[in-house]
Amino acid sequence: MDHLRTLLQRRIDLIADHAFRDRDPAAHLEALKGVSEEISAEHQRLKPQLPARLNHFLTQASFSKALEYLDSSED
Template identity: 60%
Template sequence: MSFPDLAELLEARIAVIADHEFRDRDPEAHLEALKDVSGEIVSWHETHRSKIDANLDHFLTGASYQKALLYLQTGTRRPCGE
């Protein structure tokens, strides 16, 4: 399964979360950046919902974005509870 545009959005969200310098310097802008990329992920999901499998849909519906990225990268799910 290959959705490079979604993977890019998911990676961008992780990068925003990890940017503590940005968060410390301008918390409001950091939060807006996080909201923006999260909104783009939601929009992507709404647009592509009929083209993705049930696993990816489940992760995106539950906002389990790191699991969604792992699933895109490996094609596998982590066992429940991990």
């Protein structure tokens, strides 16, 4: 699930990148859409093997919670 973790982190980083957003709002929005679509595709690909709680977070677009879940699962 490393790729999913990477995508979730990338989305959080994009949201926090105010300089990018201020410099080019349209490109920032496109980048957010792109990573969100990648997350959705990865969710669908992994869905049969996902723990119920992680599936719930991804289904509800609770991406920060999904990342926290993944990070706490690696302990």
